[in-house]
Amino acid sequence: MKERLLTRETVFLGRSAKKVVQKYYVWGSSVFDEKEEEERRTAFESMRCELRLFGLEVKKTGLSVMAWRRELRDADAEEASTARKIEEAKAEIARLRENLSIEREIRRCKDECEALAAEVVKLPAVR
Numbered sequence: 001m002k003e004r005l006l007t008r009e010t011v012f013l014g015r016s017a018k019k020v021v022q023k024y025y026v027w028g029s030s031v032f033d034e035k036e037e038e039e040r041r042t043a044f045e046s047m048r049c050e051l052r053l054f055g056l057e058v059k060k061t062g063l064s065v066m067a068w069r070r071e072l073r074d075a076d077a078e079e080a081s082t083a084r085k086i087e088e089a090k091a092e093i094a095r096l097r098e099n100l101s102i103e104r105e106i107r108r109c110k111d112e113c114e115a116l117a118a119e120v121v122k123l124p125a126v127r
Contacts, residue, residue, distance in 0.1 A: 020054045023047035
């Protein structure tokens, strides 16, 4: 982040320390030259403005980093929650498969009993 802030130059990407230093050199050279007071004041105000803008860019970058960290924490928490839900679903599926096999065995026994009962009904009654 520090390297990025120090080397950026375009307006599209935000302010850079390089531009602040350039404004400082303009103002510094005007102090030692025999320039008009108004030119020195203008150079100083330009440097101050650039320094404020750079400070805002540093704050913005810091806030972006904080937001990214929060998003990463939230994503990690969501991933852990999803993994937990997947494990619970897998356990539920295993339990239901076991119940299904038991219910199939019960159904097979009932069908067998019904088939035997149908055979018994066909036999003549003994008196």
